[in-house]
Amino acid sequence: MDHFLYRNGELHAEDVPLSCIASQVGSPVYVYSAATLTRHFGLFRQALDWTEHLVCFAVKSNSNLAVLKLMGDLGAGMDVVSGGEYARAKAAGVPGDRIVFSGVGKTIPEMRMAIEGGIRQFNIESEPEMRALSALCVSMGATVPVAIRVNPDVDAKTHEKIATGKSDNKFGIPISRAMEVYAEAASLPGLRVVGVDVHIGSQLTDLAPFRAAYLKVAELTRALRAEGHAITRLDLGGGLGIPYRRDNSAPPLPIEYGQVIRETVGDLGCEIEIEPGRNIVGNAGILLSRVIYVKNGEARDFLIVDAAMNDLLRPAMYGAHHDIVPVMEAAVGAPVRPYDVVGPVCESGDTFQKGADLPALSAGALIAFRSAGAYGAVMASEYNSRPLVPEVLVQGDHFAVIRARPTYDEMLGRDSIPAWL
Numbered sequence: 001m002d003h004f005l006y007r008n009g010e011l012h013a014e015d016v017p018l019s020c021i022a023s024q025v026g027s028p029v030y031v032y033s034a035a036t037l038t039r040h041f042g043l044f045r046q047a048l049d050w051t052e053h054l055v056c057f058a059v060k061s062n063s064n065l066a067v068l069k070l071m072g073d074l075g076a077g078m079d080v081v082s083g084g085e086y087a088r089a090k091a092a093g094v095p096g097d098r099i100v101f102s103g104v105g106k107t108i109p110e111m112r113m114a115i116e117g118g119i120r121q122f123n124i125e126s127e128p129e130m131r132a133l134s135a136l137c138v139s140m141g142a143t144v145p146v147a148i149r150v151n152p153d154v155d156a157k158t159h160e161k162i163a164t165g166k167s168d169n170k171f172g173i174p175i176s177r178a179m180e181v182y183a184e185a186a187s188l189p190g191l192r193v194v195g196v197d198v199h200i201g202s203q204l205t206d207l208a209p210f211r212a213a214y215l216k217v218a219e220l221t222r223a224l225r226a227e228g229h230a231i232t233r234l235d236l237g238g239g240l241g242i243p244y245r246r247d248n249s250a251p252p253l254p255i256e257y258g259q260v261i262r263e264t265v266g267d268l269g270c271e272i273e274i275e276p277g278r279n280i281v282g283n284a285g286i287l288l289s290r291v292i293y294v295k296n297g298e299a300r301d302f303l304i305v306d307a308a309m310n311d312l313l314r315p316a317m318y319g320a321h322h323d324i325v326p327v328m329e330a331a332v333g334a335p336v337r338p339y340d341v342v343g344p345v346c347e348s349g350d351t352f353q354k355g356a357d358l359p360a361l362s363a364g365a366l367i368a369f370r371s372a373g374a375y376g377a378v379m380a381s382e383y384n385s386r387p388l389v390p391e392v393l394v395q396g397d398h399f400a401v402i403r404a405r406p407t408y409d410e411m412l413g414r415d416s417i418p419a420w421l
């Protein structure tokens with residue numbers, strides 16, 4: 001359940017009519033619901049309430065400072081994958097000892113920044129990274145907690161571009177080599193081995209791959225302990241999927257996911273960390289857009305809207321589906337017709353949906369792309385020199401712009417033309 005509901009014939013975000021946001025902020029614009037974010041975060045905490053745990057919000061899914069502050073104030077940790085994400089988490093007030101640093105290509109300056117600012121743990125993804133981190137720690141006179149990300153060679157059964165747990169993916173070290181890599185980690189100065197990390201992919205709609213991966217992690221943890229490694233934490237990654245179609249059967253709930261964790265690794269007595277992103281923020285956000293033109297083509301009718309692939313890349317990049325709904329509720333039983341919903345960018349790939357069944361719409365009508373809170377604004381660009389899409393947070397009957405749309409002057413002001421040209 002989210003907090004985007006029709007009331008008095010119009011789609012609302014909590015108690016705010018979306019037309020009110022569009023008229024004050026313009027469109028396209030992302031709109032997030034604080035109540036949905038809070039509710040979804042609570043579901044993960046509840047799912048792990050049987051053990052010591054930290055829910056580390058995956059900052060890559062939505063890195064808006066206000067969203068991070070809301071999560072952090074609720075007690076969330078953060079999973080970051082770059083210096084920029086680390087800086088955002090800190091700027092949102094999250095203490096370093098609640099931040100885990102993942103990612104295959106951490107640079108020395110990024111690692112130094114996190115050591116200086118405080119870090120809960122580095123999730124190491126390769127031996128070269130492990131050695132570089134050790135050398136850096138020695139040079140700084142520091143010791144940092146680390147987990148090693150293992151690649152369990154499990155098929156996550158998700159889109160190939162977002163699967164990360166197969167042996168041909170770039171992520172983690174092969175679980176078959178874990179014992180020797182942990183032995184080296186334990187011998188390196190500056191590193192304190194505390195845990196095992198795994199993340200097998202995103203938008204998983206079946207619990208079986210999680211179960212398979214976590215069973216392998218449990219087996220590894222036992223073997224590592226037998227060798228004398230003090231494994232006290234398990235970082236089990238993120239990846240729980242969300243329903244992108246209202247009419248689809250819903251993927252498993254956080255509580256069911258928590259049960260799988262309990263059944264697979266619950267007896268090890270480890271502190272559990274998880275890194276959900278999409279499941280917390282995906283259905284806490286919509287992209288609000290306005291129809292610019294209705295173009296009656298020869299073969300089909302096009303709704304040309306003011307959002308484009310640069311604002312919401314998922315359909316163009318993964319062929320992803322986002323339900324498109326009119327903001328003004330159609331009368332029950334109103335006839336629908338198929339529209340191709342497209343943006344203004346000069347690529348045929350700038351198509352959100354072909355043959356979307358919608359009631360008759362005219363220029364100026366508002367529509368909403370649902371389930372757009374995760375991997376929406378964070379993947380936006382200024383392609384075609386379109387201003388970066390703004391973001392709004394709603395709480396109850398009020399809202400605030402949490403990232404403003406840049407003016408053309410601001411956009412131009414970022415470039416410079418060398419004097420010698």
Ligand SMILES: Cc1ncc(COP(=O)(O)O)c(C=O)c1O
Nearest residue numbers: 058202203238239275276277278
């Ligand atoms: C290491 C890591 N943790 C967490 C996540 C968050 O995944 P999701 O948004 O699917 O929960 C990702 C993305 O797949 C990831 O790469």
Ligand SMILES: N[C@@H](CCCC[NH3+])C(=O)O
Nearest residue numbers: 060162202203314374375
């Ligand atoms: N960007 C992807 C998710 C990537 C997850 C990253 N580990 C999406 O939009 O679905």
